[in-house]
Amino acid sequence: MKLIVKVENQSFEVEVGDIHARPIIATIAGEAFEVWPEDVQLVRSTVQVGQVASLPTVAASVPRPATAHSAPKSSTPTASTVGAKSVLAPLPGVIVAVNAKPGDAVESGQELCIIEAMKMKNVIRANRSGTIEAVHITVNQHVKHHDVLLEFTD
Numbered sequence: 001m002k003l004i005v006k007v008e009n010q011s012f013e014v015e016v017g018d019i020h021a022r023p024i025i026a027t028i029a030g031e032a033f034e035v036w037p038e039d040v041q042l043v044r045s046t047v048q049v050g051q052v053a054s055l056p057t058v059a060a061s062v063p064r065p066a067t068a069h070s071a072p073k074s075s076t077p078t079a080s081t082v083g084a085k086s087v088l089a090p091l092p093g094v095i096v097a098v099n100a101k102p103g104d105a106v107e108s109g110q111e112l113c114i115i116e117a118m119k120m121k122n123v124i125r126a127n128r129s130g131t132i133e134a135v136h137i138t139v140n141q142h143v144k145h146h147d148v149l150l151e152f153t154d
Contacts, residue, residue, distance in 0.1 A: 022109065023127075033090055036109055036125050085152040087127060089143045093117030098139060100150060104132045112150055113137060124149060 005012045017025035023034035093115040100112045106126045115122045130152040137149050 023125075034127065036123075085130075085133070085154060086148045087112060087124065087150045087152075089115060089145055089147045089149055090124070091115065091117050091122065092145050093122065093143060095137045095139055095141045095143060095149075096121060098135060098137055100132045100135060102132055102134055106130065106132060115143065128152065130154065 001016050003014045003016060005014050012028055015027040017027075023036050026033050026035045094117075095113060096116045097114040098112075099114075100106060100110075106112065106129065108126055108129045110126045111123050112126055112132075113124045115124060132150055133153040134151040135149075136147075136151070137143060143149065
């Protein structure tokens with residue numbers, strides 16, 4: 001379903017996949033993101049097709065893997081240098097909390113870290129269950145879009 005979402009007087013066209021799936025896939029300006037709504041009932045009651053609406057706060061997770069030609073160049077591992085076992089930054093920002101460490105067993109949807117971007121805090125959740133192998137971030141670190149934040153063992 002396609003929606004027009006208004007955020008602080010700026011409108012965005014958002015294509016939303018199956019709202020019953022977890023995560024929900026939302027496409028904004030050709031970029032696909034996994035979204036974990038904190039209150040599914042509020043999303044259903046707030047948004048109607050074609051309606052301009054403000055969505056409840058959602059937590060962004062990992063976008064679909066980037067193609068090799070769009071991966072940023074940095075000293076931090078990126079999507080092109082590691083496989084699907086990685087959790088990527090869905091947007092550029094500053095790490096304000098890291099809630100996982102190597103060896104931690106995590107469940108799909110569990111909060112791993114928080115990125116602040118444009119004065120908004122974005123919870124980054126595990127895109128699958130597993131064990132954390134490496135954490136490539138620290139609090140107050142600036143990250144770029146698609147930088148690898150954490151890696152799973154397998």
